[in-house]
Amino acid sequence: MSVVLPYLLSGISVGGQYALIAIGYTMVYGILRLINFAHGDVFMVAGVMMVYMCASMPWYIAMPLMIVFTVLIGFAIERVAYMPLRSAPRMSIMISAIGVSYLLQNLVAYITGGLSQQYPTIPFISDSINIGPANTKVVTVITPFLVIALVFALVMLINHTKIGMAMRAVAKDYDTAQLMGIRINSVISTTFVIGSFLAAIGSVLYFSNYTGVTYTSGAMPGLKAFVAAVFGGIGSIPGAVIGAFIIGISENIVKGFEAMLAVFGINSNIGIATFSDAVTFALLIIILVVKPTGLFGEKATDKV
Amino acid sequence: MKTKENKRGKIITAAIIISVFLFAAIAEKVAPPSWNMLFMVLKKGSIYVLIAVSMNLLNGFTGLFSLGQAGFMLLGAYTYGIFTIPVEDRASVYQYFDGGVIQFTIPVPLALLLSGLVAALFAFLIGLPVLRLKSDYLAIATLGFAEIIRAIFQWQALGPVTNGSNLLRKFPVFESTIAYFAVVGLCVAIILLLINSSYGRAFKAIREDEIAAEAMGINLAKHKMLAFCISSFFAGIGGALLAMYQTSVQAAIFKSAMTYEILLIVVIGGIGSISGSIIASFLYIACSEWWLRFLDQETILQPTERGKFIIVMAVVFVTLLVLMLIRIKKPKGKPRALYGTGAAVCAVVLVWLVYFALTGQTKVPLLRNGFRMVVFSVIIMIIVLFFSHGIMGTKELPDLFKPKEKEDGGKEAAL
Incomplete structure (x- = not known):
């Protein structure tokens, strides 16, 4: 247990952080049928902004400001890069997303000079804490609770408010929703705002656990969060969260697999940890082959 | 559709291609050293041509949205490296693995062919489960496989074959631009022949409407698999050429970012246009590596x-x-x-x-280091947003040189 616990804890924590990003992917996909490749980079930009803002102001001012700016960036990206392509083929809008991701990465590489930036330590959540035999940061412990609280709030928003109802309607049938008088553009903007907001919070939690942020830091977490969204059934928020936790935990179990085997007296040194990223994709492919719409995905019917 | 053959277009296109080849062959012999940048762009551009065309075959002509290109390039690059490093150099390349387990080499042309075949074999194995998936799901599954392949090649336990996460180097490379041109030209010609054959028409039918294609008696599974394997075959050869160009191989560079880059080239050129992919590859490489260089200097x-x-x-x-x-x-x-x-x-x-x-x-x-890429990505965004059909749309080069009156005739017939 003492060997497994640290890996399990960090798995749950990373899973929670992936979950916050995955919600952004899954909501946008649900409404626009778009894989928003730029979402991982928005998450990275949030991290970099935090670094620069903390250099000139205290963290309790920097953090809300950073969240506001991230939301604005998410909103602006949708207005400038996706909205003009509403009626274009789906491929074009996806390419636009890749282009935005490319632009954000290059912009950050230019501003930071391509160097890794030290992420600021935020009081309390960066403190060390002992849980049984495992020593970890407070952020590891609070992440899952915070995620569950945020997801609960989001589900309430979607199920019990007017804008939530509009979102569900647009996700169900884009054209009919438009005919019913729903303002499509404001619904889509809201989706991007919510997604960016959660990504900004996720970036604080995620980067607090790591030493630095570089311009490529968003790519892998973004990809994994997207995989989590597909794993859970894209378009479904609970699915994305559960998928993210499964992926976070399995990734960390693979990282600590050899240490765990060593407890049982099996000493292997074959470098299983190399596969900590690959296991995410292996899980994805297994689920896609077994249940192509993901864990909680709705069954799509082919129309001839 | 095409009632009369567009002879003029074909002749002009052939003339352009021949003159480019001749120019490359002659200029390389006589050009001063200051032209190095041009040949660098031509070499790297021609490699990207092959990879972009192979991706276009899959994404543009068959309508299978696959993002696994980087993985197949990696397979090709490694296959080429592993089988061509001279025996006497193996001890120094595989210094952490006692010279590796493979102690023979095969000739370069054979190795190029083999790198394509290995990529195609893996494509076949991967295609068995994933080709049943559709659109975005297929994209993310192939992307996932590319990442898994990358992890496997970096695995220390396979080090005696793949050299783990270390570089593979010292393998023979092409020195001259024309050698790259020859290999790429041959491969693209084969792809063109394929696209204009009955198989190519079947691919296009699948792209337009899967259900209708199936109703017309096209075996979907067979043709999708064929397109996937052929595309991977050429991506593998492209990967081997890229390894030559870089004179070393490391699994870490074949990330999903590389696939996105190639997808951008395909889209900028025009999805479903081979000549578009060719032009876009050269423009893309020239812009990113050469013409915008001055932006990086104060x-x-x-x-x-x-x-x-x-x-x-x-x-x-x-x-x-x-x-x-x-x-x-x-x-x-x-x-x-x-x-x-x-x-x-x-x-x-x-x-x-x-x-x-x-x-x-x-x-x-x-103006300082990194500004070039910012401007470059802004240019890409402008192309994507304002010219969403790309440079060529679905047209090919010969179509551009069609005599005017013929085009009008076509329009009237269509009306």
Whole structure:
């Protein structure tokens, strides 16, 4: 247990952080049928902004400001890069997303000079804490609770408010929703705002656990969060969260697999940890082959 | 559709291709060393041509949205490296693995063929489960496989074969541009023949409508698998050529970012146009590696240059601003946010330019390491947003040189 616990804890924590990003992917996909490749980079930009803002102001001012700016960036990206392509083929809008991701990465590489930036330590959540035999940061412990609280709030928003109802309607049938008088553009903007907001919070939690942020830091977490969204059934928020936790935990179990085997007296040194990223994709492919719409995905019917 | 053969277009296209080849062959012999950059661009560009065309075969002609290209390139690159490193150099390359387990080499042409075959074999194995998936699910599954392949090649336990996460190097490489051109030209010619064959028509039928294609008696599973394997075969050869160009291979560079890059090239050229992919590859590499290079250097202007700089910038941005403002006025058309943003950016640049002209600075701001890629990505965004059909659309080069009256005839017939 003492060997497994640290890996399990960090798995749950990373899973929670992936979950916050995955919600952004899954909501946008649900409404626009778009894989928003730029979402991982928005998450990275949030991290970099935090670094620069903390250099000139205290963290309790920097953090809300950073969240506001991230939301604005998410909103602006949708207005400038996706909205003009509403009626274009789906491929074009996806390419636009890749282009935005490319632009954000290059912009950050230019501003930071391509160097890794030290992420600021935020009081309390960066403190060390002992849980049984495992020593970890407070952020590891609070992440899952915070995620569950945020997801609960989001589900309430979607199920019990007017804008939530509009979102569900647009996700169900884009054209009919438009005919019913729903303002499509404001619904889509809201989706991007919510997604960016959660990504900004996720970036604080995620980067607090790591030493630095570089311009490529968003790519892998973004990809994994997207995989989590597909794993859970894209378009479904609970699915994305559960998928993210499964992926976070399995990734960390693979990282600590050899240490765990060593407890049982099996000493292997074959470098299983190399596969900590690959296991995410292996899980994805297994689920896609077994249940192509993901864990909680709705069954799509082919129309001839 | 095509009633008369477009002879003129074909002749002009052939002439262009032959003259490019001749130019490369002759210029390389006689050109001064200062032309190095050109040949670098031609080499790397030609490699990207092959990879972009192979991706276009899958994404543009068969309509299978696959993002696994980087993985197949990796397979090709490693296969080529592993089987061609000279035996006497193996001890130094595989220094952590006692010289590796493979102690023989095969000739370069055979190795190139083998790298394609290995990629195609893996494509076959991967295709068995994933080709049943559709659109985005297929994309993410192939992307996942590419990442898994990358992890496997970095695995220390396979080190005696793949050299783990270390570099593979010292394998034989092509020195001359024309050698790259020859291999790429041959491969692209084969792909073109394939596209114009009955198989190619089946691929296009699948792209247009799967259900209709199946009803017409096209075996979906077989043709999808065929397209997937052929595309991977050429991506594998492209990977091997890339390994040659870089003179070393490391699994870490074949990330999903590389696939996105190639997808961008395909889209910029026009999805479903081979000549578009070819032109876009060269333009893409030339822009990113060569023409925009000056943006990476801090520049201090001489008094004479300063005037020219201000005039050129003013002309460019005033034109852009006017264009944006004209479009913004139109009630119909694309949403105003896009043109509004464009106009705002132009206006800001112009205001700054006035300030720059008045204060008499000589140092051009912003120019420093990394600015090239920022400008480059802005250019890409502009192409994606304003010219979403790419350079060529679905046209090929010969179509551009069609005599005018024929085109009109075609239109009338269509009406």
